[in-house]
Amino acid sequence: MPHLNIQYSANVESALSMPEYCDAMYQTMLDSGVFPLAGIRVRAFRADHVVIADKLEANAYIDMVLRMGEGRSAEDREIVGETIMTRAADICSELMSAPHFALSLEIVEISKQFSWKKNTMHARLSSD
Amino acid sequence: MPHLNIQYSANVESALSMPEYCDAMYQTMLDSGVFPLAGIRVRAFRADHVVIADKLEANAYIDMVLRMGEGRSAEDREIVGETIMTRAADICSELMSAPHFALSLEIVEISKQFSWKKNTMHARLSSD
Amino acid sequence: MPHLNIQYSANVESALSMPEYCDAMYQTMLDSGVFPLAGIRVRAFRADHVVIADKLEANAYIDMVLRMGEGRSAEDREIVGETIMTRAADICSELMSAPHFALSLEIVEISKQFSWKKNTMHARLSSD
Numbered sequence: 001m002p003h004l005n006i007q008y009s010a011n012v013e014s015a016l017s018m019p020e021y022c023d024a025m026y027q028t029m030l031d032s033g034v035f036p037l038a039g040i041r042v043r044a045f046r047a048d049h050v051v052i053a054d055k056l057e058a059n060a061y062i063d064m065v066l067r068m069g070e071g072r073s074a075e076d077r078e079i080v081g082e083t084i085m086t087r088a089a090d091i092c093s094e095l096m097s098a099p100h101f102a103l104s105l106e107i108v109e110i111s112k113q114f115s116w117k118k119n120t121m122h123a124r125l126s127s128d
Numbered sequence: 129m130p131h132l133n134i135q136y137s138a139n140v141e142s143a144l145s146m147p148e149y150c151d152a153m154y155q156t157m158l159d160s161g162v163f164p165l166a167g168i169r170v171r172a173f174r175a176d177h178v179v180i181a182d183k184l185e186a187n188a189y190i191d192m193v194l195r196m197g198e199g200r201s202a203e204d205r206e207i208v209g210e211t212i213m214t215r216a217a218d219i220c221s222e223l224m225s226a227p228h229f230a231l232s233l234e235i236v237e238i239s240k241q242f243s244w245k246k247n248t249m250h251a252r253l254s255s256d
Numbered sequence: 257m258p259h260l261n262i263q264y265s266a267n268v269e270s271a272l273s274m275p276e277y278c279d280a281m282y283q284t285m286l287d288s289g290v291f292p293l294a295g296i297r298v299r300a301f302r303a304d305h306v307v308i309a310d311k312l313e314a315n316a317y318i319d320m321v322l323r324m325g326e327g328r329s330a331e332d333r334e335i336v337g338e339t340i341m342t343r344a345a346d347i348c349s350e351l352m353s354a355p356h357f358a359l360s361l362e363i364v365e366i367s368k369q370f371s372w373k374k375n376t377m378h379a380r381l382s383s384d
Contacts, residue, residue, distance in 0.1 A: 001232055003191060005135075006177075007261075007299065018177050026179040037182055041189050041230060043135065043175035047299035049262075049274050051282040053377045054293055061297050063259060067234075077370055085372040099380040102297060104257055106323075106371040114205055115234040116213040121181045124227040129360055131319060133263075134305075146305050154307040165310055169317050169358060171263065171303035195362075242333055243362040244341040249309045252355035 001110060001117050002035040003067040004084075006044035009052065009060045015094045018044055025064070028087045032080050034072065038121040058100040062092065070109040077107050129238060129245050130163045131195040132212075134172035137180065137188045143222045146172055153192070156215045160208050162200065166249040186228040190220065198237040205235050257366060257373050258291040259323040260340075262300040265308065265316045271350045274300055281320070284343045288336050290328065294377040314356040318348065326365040333363050 004025055012018065026042045029035050052059035066084065068077070085105050095101040132153055140146065154170045157163050180187035194212065196205070213233050223229040260281055268274065282298045285291050308315035322340065324333070341361050351357040 001230075003232075007301075009299070022177045022179045026183075039230070040179070040181055041191065042179040043137070043189075044177040045135075045173060045301060046176045048302045049278045049300040051278045051296070051298040053296055054381055055282075059377065061299075063297065074369070081370060081372055085374070089374055096374065096376060099376045102257075102295070102373070102375040102377060104259075104371065104373040104375075106366050108367070108370070110234050111236070113202070114209060114236070115232065116209055117230070117232040118213070118217055118224065119230040119232075120224060120227045121187065121230060125182055129358075131360075150305045150307045154311075167358070168307070168309055169319065170307040171265070171317075172305040173263075173301060174304045238362050239364070241330070242337060242364070243360065244337055245358070245360040246341070246345055246352065247358040247360075248352060248355050249315065249358060253310055 001039045001069050002029060002041070004029065004042040005065045005067070006042070006062060008044060008046060008062045009050045010046050011058070011060045012062060012095065015060070016091060021091055024087060024091050025084060028084050032083060034076055034080055035068070038119055038125040052102070056100060058098070060095060060100055061102040062088070064088070064105045066105065066107045067110050068107065070112055081105060081107050129167045129197050130157060130169070132157065132170040133193045133195070134170070134190060136172060136174060136190045137178045138174050139186070139188045140190060140223065143188070144219060149219055152215060152219050153212060156212050160211060162204055162208055163196070166247055166253040180230070184228060186226070188223060188228055189230040190216070192216070192233045194233065194235045195238050196235065198240050209233060209235050257295045257325050258285060258297070260285065260298040261321045261323070262298070262318060264300060264302060264318045265306045266302050267314070267316045268318060268351065271316070272347060277347055280343060280347050281340060284340050288339060290332055290336055291324070294375055294381040308358070312356060314354070316351060316356055317358040318344070320344070320361045322361065322363045323366050324363065326368050337361060337363050
């Protein structure tokens with residue numbers, strides 16, 4: 001049940017297409033081989049209000065939190081994190097080239113004992 | 129201070145009323161007897177962009193995170209989680225009957241040492 | 257990489273200016289001396305749907321989660337939390353004076369091992 005939560009400032013959408021960004025993150029997660037297709041849920045939320053660093057209007061951020069089921073190795077999580085971050089920076093090349101951008105990612109685990117899920121897509125996508 | 133955070137894809141609103149969904153989650157939390165009335169805060173956020181599973185337009189998700197004050201027993205948390213999840217699946221019966229839906233819930237605890245709260249409703253609702 | 261995530265019910269905006277609230281939180285974080293200027297990201301998200309306490313229309317909430325890099329002392333985190341909370345209650349004086357408001361804050365740490373960041377503002381703001 002990998003959940004990629006993306007938060008971003010509205011001005012990011014002047015520099016890139018957020019649907020394309022989400023799609024690239026999705027593809028990177030899928031290509032990692034770590035996650036079942038049916039479980040991948042990438043979503044993005046535009047902040048209603050932001051105050052960033054020295055408050056220049058150009059300042060922008062994308063912050064991602066990847067929640068994944070516990071039990072995978074630390075190494076797997078490090079590799080996935082590195083891979084997602086590298087791809088994200090690549091897509092954000094325009095933003096990365098100017099001194100106004102903060103990109104971040106954290107991976108946290110979902111407790112097996114205190115989580116519940118029902119997914120009607122698994123049967124349909126059972127070849128994964 | 130129970131916080132139920134609901135995130136969902138916009139297409140969920142074609143299948144159910146999100147205000148009614150939130151209200152049912154609220155009622156389930158209240159009926160559990162575990163939470164003080166004045167502290168219950170259920171809220172839902174519609175994602176601005178999503179990419180789900182095999183990217184069919186029909187794919188939809190609701191993901192919930194219940195944050196509750198630490199100190200309750202593991203058993204209480206398991207029962208509350210099961211109850212909320214069962215009720216959620218029930219309300220989502222239309223979505224649950226098609227192979228395009230992912231429903232999830234996690235319960236996490238709020239640190240007592242590193243949290244602060246001021247609630248002006250407790251006095252008014254002191255009979256609870 | 258301090259992230260202040262603010263969630264709130266839409267009716268809060270009848271009682272205060274959310275941009276001013278965010279700015280006050282930002283200033284409080286900056287004045288604490290704990291956080292590097294380039295890393296501060298305050299953002300607010302208005303809930304699309306809410307159900308709060310006894311469901312009066314006047315019921316409102318602001319819930320904040322401050323995510324900060326691990327490694328600072330418990331004392332630092334307690335002081336920062338107290339300071340932010342005190343300032344927040346001060347700005348919310350109108351809401352705090354009526355029996356319909358819940359204000360909350362939690363501080364959580366960001367894992368160093370499982371987080372990644374790229375920030376093009378640090379070089380520009382290197383005097384901090």
